[in-house]
Amino acid sequence: MAFCGLKMSDARRQTFFVLLSAALVLLAFTPIRRLATLSLNLGNNHLSYIPLVPFLSAALIYWNRKKIFSKLRTSALPAATAFMISAVLYYASRTIGTRLDENDHLSLTIAALVAAWLGTFLLMYGSVAFKSGLFRLLFVGLIIPVPSRIMNAIVHFLQNVSNAFHDRQFASGRWRSVYAAPSVPAVSVFILLLRSEAQNVDSGVPL
Numbered sequence: 388m389a390f391c392g393l394k395m396s397d398a399r400r401q402t403f404f405v406l407l408s409a410a411l412v413l414l415a416f417t418p419i420r421r422l423a424t425l426s427l428n429l430g431n432n433h434l435s436y437i438p439l440v441p442f443l444s445a446a447l448i449y450w451n452r453k454k455i456f457s458k459l460r461t462s463a464l465p466a467a468t469a470f471m472i473s474a475v476l477y478y479a480s481r482t483i484g485t486r487l488d489e490n491d492h493l494s495l496t497i498a499a500l501v502a503a504w505l506g507t508f509l510l511m512y513g514s515v516a517f518k519s520g521l522f523r524l525l526f527v528g529l530i531i532p533v534p535s536r537i538m539n540a541i542v543h544f545l546q547n548v549s550n551a552f553h554d555r556q557f558a559s560g561r562w563r564s565v566y567a568a569p570s571v572p573a574v575s576v577f578i579l580l581l582r583s584e585a586q587n588v589d590s591g592v593p594l
Contacts, residue, residue: 397459400459403511404507411503411507418493418497418500421493422437422493422530425489426438434532436529437529437530443526444523444526444527447522447523448523451523454519458515459511460513462509462513463510465506465509466509468506469502469506470503470506472506473502473503476499477496477499480495480499484496497531497532498528505524
């Protein structure tokens with residue numbers, strides 16, 4: 388394994404990755420703080436899951452660390468591509484992003500941060516490790532706030548589906564049963580995902 392013409396131990400790769408990740412967090416401290424404030428605001432229920440994402444992603448990666456980090460190398464070209472995407476997103480956030488609302492501006496900024504972090508992973512661990520942990524790495528992308536237009540479209544679609552379903556239930560005399568059914572919060576979905584992941588790790592099933 389070589390990096391810039393020098394052989395690099397796995398421990399050194401880990402160290403560099405942690406340092407570069409910390410540098411990214413420091414550079415993006417202001418947008419991260421804005422994202423935290425926005426997601427913890429009780430008026431933004433659709434973003435309330437975001438604070439859980441980094442911890443869940445870290446747990447998923449840790450549980451599958453032996454498979455993900457079994458073959459480490461440097462993948463300079465994929466990393467450069469990810470860094471380029473990050474630069475484009477950051478430039479967009481500094482230009483057209485200034486004319487957007489806070490949610491959409493953060494979408495661009497946080498997307499740039501995620502792309503840079505994925506580029507750092509590719510640089511330090513390589514494409515083989517990236518492919519092995521693809522789902523768990525892309526899971527981090529859930530910290531990107533959904534752009535307002537997309538969110539509005541999703542909400543509008545779900546409202547239409549819900550209204551149509553309720554009308555059908557009402558017409559068939561089962562209106563009460565619709566509202567008696569308990570809803571499943573997003574946190575429950577995360578818990579089920581983690582439970583499934585833990586069962587797969589315990590049983591030795593490769594993911």
